[in-house]
Amino acid sequence: QAKAEGRGVARRFDPAQFAKAEQRRRDEAEVLRALDNHEFEVYYQPIVDLDGEHTVGVEALVRWRHPERGVLPPGAFLDLAESMGVVPRLGGWVLEQACMQAAEWQRQVPGFELNVNLSASQLGNPDLVDEVRNVLERSGLTPSLLVLELTESVALTDLVESARVLGALKNLGVRIALDDFGTGFSSLSHLAALPVDVVKIDRSFVQAMAETAGASVAEAVLQIARTFDLAPVAEGVEDASQADRLRELECAQAQGYHFAKPMPAQEMTALLQRQSAGLSL
Ligand code: C2E
Ligand code: MG
Ligand code: MG
Ligand code: MG
Numbered sequence: 001q002a003k004a005e006g007r008g009v010a011r012r013f014d015p016a017q018f019a020k021a022e023q024r025r026r027d028e029a030e031v032l033r034a035l036d037n038h039e040f041e042v043y044y045q046p047i048v049d050l051d052g053e054h055t056v057g058v059e060a061l062v063r064w065r066h067p068e069r070g071v072l073p074p075g076a077f078l079d080l081a082e083s084m085g086v087v088p089r090l091g092g093w094v095l096e097q098a099c100m101q102a103a104e105w106q107r108q109v110p111g112f113e114l115n116v117n118l119s120a121s122q123l124g125n126p127d128l129v130d131e132v133r134n135v136l137e138r139s140g141l142t143p144s145l146l147v148l149e150l151t152e153s154v155a156l157t158d159l160v161e162s163a164r165v166l167g168a169l170k171n172l173g174v175r176i177a178l179d180d181f182g183t184g185f186s187s188l189s190h191l192a193a194l195p196v197d198v199v200k201i202d203r204s205f206v207q208a209m210a211e212t213a214g215a216s217v218a219e220a221v222l223q224i225a226r227t228f229d230l231a232p233v234a235e236g237v238e239d240a241s242q243a244d245r246l247r248e249l250e251c252a253q254a255q256g257y258h259f260a261k262p263m264p265a266q267e268m269t270a271l272l273q274r275q276s277a278g279l280s281l
Contacts, residue, residue: 031081034064040090041065042097043262046271047115047233047255050247054275057113058105059149059255060098061262062090078119088125091118095131099139099146101265106145108272115147115177120154124161129168136172143173147198150176152184155194163194170195177233182221191228199225201251203236209245222249 034040044058064072081087095116102114122128136143148169155162155178166176177198178191182205205221208214225232234246237256246254260271 027080028084031077031084031086034066035086035090035093039065039067040093041071041264042094042101043264044098044101044268045255045262046260046268047113047253048259050243050252050254053243053259055109055260055272056111056253057115057145057147058102058268059115059262060094060117062094063262082119082121085121087119087121088127091122092131096135096138099135099141102145103139103141105269105272106142108276111145113145113147114141115149117149117179118154119150120157123150123154123165128165129172132169132174133172136174144175146174147177148174149179149200151179152181152190155196156184156190159190159193166195178230180235181225181232182217188224191224196228196230199230199232200255201225201232201234203256206234206236206242206246206256207238209242215245218245219249222251 041063043061043063045061046055047057047059048054049056062074062078064077066072078087081090098114098116102112106112118128125131132146132148135141136146155166170176175197176195177200178194178196179200180202181199183202201218201221205214205218209218222232232251232253234242234251234254235256237243237246237254237258239258242256243254243258263271
């Protein structure tokens with residue numbers, strides 16, 4: 001049958017299938033055009049110190065400023081970009097932009113930290129370590145103030161290789177964070193094998209804190225962080241009661257809509273200016 005369906009032999013024409021393939025081709029062409037036309041933009045979300053609720057750093061989050069569809073979040077294009085193999089290119093650009101910008105903020109706010117996300121394809125890119133070294137040099141960013149975030153599923157795909165690459169990155173002086181912490185790991189012993197400094201407590205645990213059972217899960221995740229001597233940052237904090245609870249649990253840093261949403265660089269600059277003038281977020 002495979003032969004009967006071979007090239008040139010009429011397979012029954014499926015308009016839905018055809019339309020889907022056509023759409024996919026158009027989407028891919030659009031992503032390539034967007035890269036060439038600089039339609040991607042880096043947004044920044046404050047990471048705050050839960051004690052004083054002042055901004056200690058930011059997470060860089062990529063957006064696509066689409067000419068017709070407006071500002072699109074990564075969920076709308078990252079999988080497609082990944083399947084096209086362009087994420088290392090896009091991610092390299094994000095890293096460059098974010099480091100240049102953060103170097104400027106570091107002159108305003110000493111010790112200001114920058115977090116940048118890395119996908120599996122970026123971690124697997126043999127040029128990654130050189131890229132990070134070069135961008136640190138060009139931007140003049142203090143290496144220890146750059147935090148590279150990766151999810152457990154990325155880090156644990158090939159533990160030995162990940163440990164090697166992360167070790168090389170750590171030799172540059174940068175720090176490593178495990179993103180969406182608690183949602184993916186298969187074995188705690190893997191954690192010990194990776195040179196990780198920070199864990200980002202997944203939003204699902206923060207959101208579940210209001211329930212009795214959920215509260216103990218968040219507590220347990222924070223306890224694991226402490227045991228492995230990892231600095232915890234809570235993600236997705238959306239209200240004051242969550243922030244209060246996290247303070248009680250001695251989580252030092254957090255990020256979420258309760259403090260600020262991701263925003264363009266210019267808005268972030270204005271926020272930092274208000275903050276250094278002694279005003280709150
Ligand atoms: P992530 O690294 O876990 O980033 C946190 C996500 O949570 C962001 O979504 C952020 O906008 C969202 N968020 C922050 N605070 C809250 C809150 O209080 N409530 C809720 N519901 N959400 C909140 P975003 O920007 O859509 O990014 C989604 C994911 O895309 C990121 O998850 C990260 O895995 C990936 N990503 C983003 N930018 C990049 C990038 O430059 N490179 C790579 N490789 N991946 C990226
Ligand atoms: Mg992240
Ligand atoms: Mg996360
Ligand atoms: Mg996530």
